[in-house]
Amino acid sequence: MADEKLTPQSENFSDWYNQLVLRAELADYAPVRGCMVVRPYGWTLWENMQAGLDRRFKETGHVNAAFPTLIPMSFFEKEKEHVEGFSPELAVVTHGGGKELEEKLAVRPTSETIIGYMYSKWVQSWRDLPILINQWGSVMRWELRTKLFLRTAEFYWQEGHTAHATADEAMEETYRMLDVYADFAETDCAIPVVKGHKSDTERFAGAQMTTGIEAMMQDRKALQSGTSHYFGQNFAEAFEIDFLNKDNELELAYTTSWGMSTRMIGALIMVHGDDQGMKMPPKIAPIQVVIVPIYRKDAEKEKVMAAVDEVFAELKEGGVRVKVDDREGFSPGFKYNDWELRGVPLRLEIGPRDVKKESVALARRDVPGRDGKTFEPRVGLLDTVVDRLDSIQASMFEAAKKFRDDNIHNPKDYDELKEVVQKGWALSWWCESAECEAKVKEDTKATTRVIPLDQPEGEGKCVVCGEKAEKKVYFAKAY
Amino acid sequence: MADEKLTPQSENFSDWYNQLVLRAELADYAPVRGCMVVRPYGWTLWENMQAGLDRRFKETGHVNAAFPTLIPMSFFEKEKEHVEGFSPELAVVTHGGGKELEEKLAVRPTSETIIGYMYSKWVQSWRDLPILINQWGSVMRWELRTKLFLRTAEFYWQEGHTAHATADEAMEETYRMLDVYADFAETDCAIPVVKGHKSDTERFAGAQMTTGIEAMMQDRKALQSGTSHYFGQNFAEAFEIDFLNKDNELELAYTTSWGMSTRMIGALIMVHGDDQGMKMPPKIAPIQVVIVPIYRKDAEKEKVMAAVDEVFAELKEGGVRVKVDDREGFSPGFKYNDWELRGVPLRLEIGPRDVKKESVALARRDVPGRDGKTFEPRVGLLDTVVDRLDSIQASMFEAAKKFRDDNIHNPKDYDELKEVVQKGWALSWWCESAECEAKVKEDTKATTRVIPLDQPEGEGKCVVCGEKAEKKVYFAKAY
Numbered sequence: 001m002a003d004e005k006l007t008p009q010s011e012n013f014s015d016w017y018n019q020l021v022l023r024a025e026l027a028d029y030a031p032v033r034g035c036m037v038v039r040p041y042g043w044t045l046w047e048n049m050q051a052g053l054d055r056r057f058k059e060t061g062h063v064n065a066a067f068p069t070l071i072p073m074s075f076f077e078k079e080k081e082h083v084e085g086f087s088p089e090l091a092v093v094t095h096g097g098g099k100e101l102e103e104k105l106a107v108r109p110t111s112e113t114i115i116g117y118m119y120s121k122w123v124q125s126w127r128d129l130p131i132l133i134n135q136w137g138s139v140m141r142w143e144l145r146t147k148l149f150l151r152t153a154e155f156y157w158q159e160g161h162t163a164h165a166t167a168d169e170a171m172e173e174t175y176r177m178l179d180v181y182a183d184f185a186e187t188d189c190a191i192p193v194v195k196g197h198k199s200d201t202e203r204f205a206g207a208q209m210t211t212g213i214e215a216m217m218q219d220r221k222a223l224q225s226g227t228s229h230y231f232g233q234n235f236a237e238a239f240e241i242d243f244l245n246k247d248n249e250l251e252l253a254y255t256t257s258w259g260m261s262t263r264m265i266g267a268l269i270m271v272h273g274d275d276q277g278m279k280m281p282p283k284i285a286p287i288q289v290v291i292v293p294i295y296r297k298d299a300e301k302e303k304v305m306a307a308v309d310e311v312f313a314e315l316k317e318g319g320v321r322v323k324v325d326d327r328e329g330f331s332p333g334f335k336y337n338d339w340e341l342r343g344v345p346l347r348l349e350i351g352p353r354d355v356k357k358e359s360v361a362l363a364r365r366d367v368p369g370r371d372g373k374t375f376e377p378r379v380g381l382l383d384t385v386v387d388r389l390d391s392i393q394a395s396m397f398e399a400a401k402k403f404r405d406d407n408i409h410n411p412k413d414y415d416e417l418k419e420v421v422q423k424g425w426a427l428s429w430w431c432e433s434a435e436c437e438a439k440v441k442e443d444t445k446a447t448t449r450v451i452p453l454d455q456p457e458g459e460g461k462c463v464v465c466g467e468k469a470e471k472k473v474y475f476a477k478a479y
Numbered sequence: 480m481a482d483e484k485l486t487p488q489s490e491n492f493s494d495w496y497n498q499l500v501l502r503a504e505l506a507d508y509a510p511v512r513g514c515m516v517v518r519p520y521g522w523t524l525w526e527n528m529q530a531g532l533d534r535r536f537k538e539t540g541h542v543n544a545a546f547p548t549l550i551p552m553s554f555f556e557k558e559k560e561h562v563e564g565f566s567p568e569l570a571v572v573t574h575g576g577g578k579e580l581e582e583k584l585a586v587r588p589t590s591e592t593i594i595g596y597m598y599s600k601w602v603q604s605w606r607d608l609p610i611l612i613n614q615w616g617s618v619m620r621w622e623l624r625t626k627l628f629l630r631t632a633e634f635y636w637q638e639g640h641t642a643h644a645t646a647d648e649a650m651e652e653t654y655r656m657l658d659v660y661a662d663f664a665e666t667d668c669a670i671p672v673v674k675g676h677k678s679d680t681e682r683f684a685g686a687q688m689t690t691g692i693e694a695m696m697q698d699r700k701a702l703q704s705g706t707s708h709y710f711g712q713n714f715a716e717a718f719e720i721d722f723l724n725k726d727n728e729l730e731l732a733y734t735t736s737w738g739m740s741t742r743m744i745g746a747l748i749m750v751h752g753d754d755q756g757m758k759m760p761p762k763i764a765p766i767q768v769v770i771v772p773i774y775r776k777d778a779e780k781e782k783v784m785a786a787v788d789e790v791f792a793e794l795k796e797g798g799v800r801v802k803v804d805d806r807e808g809f810s811p812g813f814k815y816n817d818w819e820l821r822g823v824p825l826r827l828e829i830g831p832r833d834v835k836k837e838s839v840a841l842a843r844r845d846v847p848g849r850d851g852k853t854f855e856p857r858v859g860l861l862d863t864v865v866d867r868l869d870s871i872q873a874s875m876f877e878a879a880k881k882f883r884d885d886n887i888h889n890p891k892d893y894d895e896l897k898e899v900v901q902k903g904w905a906l907s908w909w910c911e912s913a914e915c916e917a918k919v920k921e922d923t924k925a926t927t928r929v930i931p932l933d934q935p936e937g938e939g940k941c942v943v944c945g946e947k948a949e950k951k952v953y954f955a956k957a958y
Contacts, residue, residue: 028597028600028601030546030547030593030597031551031554031593031596031597032547032549032550032551032584032593035547035549036547037544037545037546037547037597038544038545039544040542040543040544040612042544043542043543043544043545044542044543046545047543063519063522063523064519064522064523064526065516065517065518065519065521065522066516066517066522066525066617066635067509067516068509068511068514068515068516068633069548069586069617069619069633070511070514070570070586070619070633071511072510072511075510087577088576088577089576090574090575090576090577091549091572091574091575091576091584092572092573092574092575093570093571093572093573093586094571094572094573094574095569095570095571095573096569096570096571096621096632097567097568097569097570097621097622097623098566098567098569098621105511105570107548107549107572107586114509114510114511117510118507118509118510118516121507122507133519137616137617138545138548138616140548140549142575142576142577143576144576153575154547154548154549156545
């Protein structure tokens, strides 16, 4: 509810975030340590995000399926790096149906192993490849320091798992899905991202190459918002995914996996939110337009509500996600605050004067106060609203991009790097050694985020050690 | 693959079912005892079923949310019947992050408890009611005798959980969702169902009233295909879901829950399938129309494929879920069998003669052989296809309804009841005593399925004990 102000971002960004998530009823703490409940408003947002991703997955030839939640513990042992990465985080089922199990089962932290096992059953010939499967669900990684949407023991996500006949095809798939994530983040979520490779230290456990997208939050920290991994033949070897190729020779397949999670909701909040609350990008907003009727007397109410009903019907018919706030006993001002907190992109007010003038007031969430408010004729309102929503989507992306670009620095030396990573991202030449990476982390708490795909010509000198460097990398503090 | 015939239904219905599920690639056995993998073809079917249900849920005012997979063991203790019903079936997590947990956690078998806990946090006043939430996900009930889709340790479902200010409202909700299930089963799945109350013995653990829909499989057994429960104040008391009513008095809420699962896929198979394989009702079929091109020489191929592409584009544009089977190296006959196995409602064949005559051949899956095949002009093909799909949907429902009605018996006495439940359902007067119910079960293995909402006038004599009976009930063997 909107009866209390949020802690301002500038005062305590983390408190602001936590309060916003709870008060906007996006999520709540569960009675199970480390877990969250995603409330209907948050889940509807996730459903809209799912729809945007799922459409892109299907357009690129993928299908969905469902694999078990529980995975035999022995499966994790089959890929050495994978078991090292995940076994400390597992939740383990030891009893079922009142008896101790012969083999313990893990609640899945990710499904490469069990899906690899099934692929080895399904793949015999080159005709069976590629397999392009995605799964929507939740995974469990034991974690006690909870931050809703950003770090919980259980979180919701999708995980794509593909198997291919050649390394080139699998590599192409890895980058294709990275592009899908970037397009979704930028087009649907209005979040500008950098695409790039993760350093060896930051690679997914068991992957030969991890790519990801990184976004800048308004506290200038980075958030990894989607990853796409190339496994080469690692998992195919561990799980015996082999096939007869066209020359009738047995060959190991090449696999990939890629995932995006409800972390993206955390990103949305931290990229777009302000001291009044959330700002939902129109394309994925659970409610795009909220109509607030304004009246004092009963005679006014009747006329106003008649106009409200008409406008509601027109917008709904036109495919706009619209809601009427007809709650009794709350003032219009209270309602404005409440929907601002929840980030509804466009507020439509109708009062007695608007009825008389055959107009409405439109207030955009992304432009505060009078500047964001216009009066529009009822004639052609659907077009006006659709245009305004498009304009909000575009402005939100531009604002986030400007903020990010303003906070990316090119430090001239290591001293300056140490300074700038306290207030933004550093884009610097790096020799790609784990030592230099570790030094930066120790000195500043900043880590390498991604080696961007988009690189300058030529080469430079590592900002840390001064040795030859072929790539620039982003250093930043991160969630 | 379609290179081997299924065991005929008449020879062994269970073998027929198991082979069909695997060969049509609907599901597979998982490497975790009792669990299944739902393969893409089966999952796409489930997605279509989800869409039909989710639309109905939203039209009746419900929203989706997500609650944790793991539930503290102590939660089950709070409702006496509930713990008795579910604790023997739990999978239990005892370790997390490498340490033994202070409190063990169950992988949810159903979520009344954890959702009840959250509702008690969220509900304070009558203004907060009703809460109308649904959750899509999976649940775990330890079960080792697996039958894919019908009985697995983990299965996929939705569970609706609602809380209301009055008993009447909660009761109304219970029946509303029963109606939603019946409408979905009959309209979308072409499965005729009987709506009714479950006997006290068959009630959900913790419910005051359980209602359900029952469908008849082609082996004449019954399958419970969706249930809707009224809890009265049982769970509200156990979890302290109380609210200040309009008179400012503290009152306990009234709750319901209702669920439908991937069992429904099992029902689809067993209601509609035949010795050639599955029959998908067009409304939920993953593929509604498969186009099989027919040609011998390269010159033919070019013309045929040009026509195929045009037809494909026209149907796709028109909203039909259409696929072209352009696999090389497989004969048309092989392809026909393959898609019949998978139950695609309509096959469209295009050969050189069809190209010349500007026509296509349409073969409906529900009418075997020549009787189901017609030649149709290319002009107006989209309309023809849409009409044909509607006709298939209607015919499938009628065929299933006739089969069911032909196999419902009204035995004149107990001896006849014992006979008829071996070959169908018995609709009989019953005194509602657990003794008579138990006697039927012991003598025949048939159980009370539902006391249908639709009852004859007046009263009769219990078919078992001859005492006064106010209701008729269906006795049948069941899955």
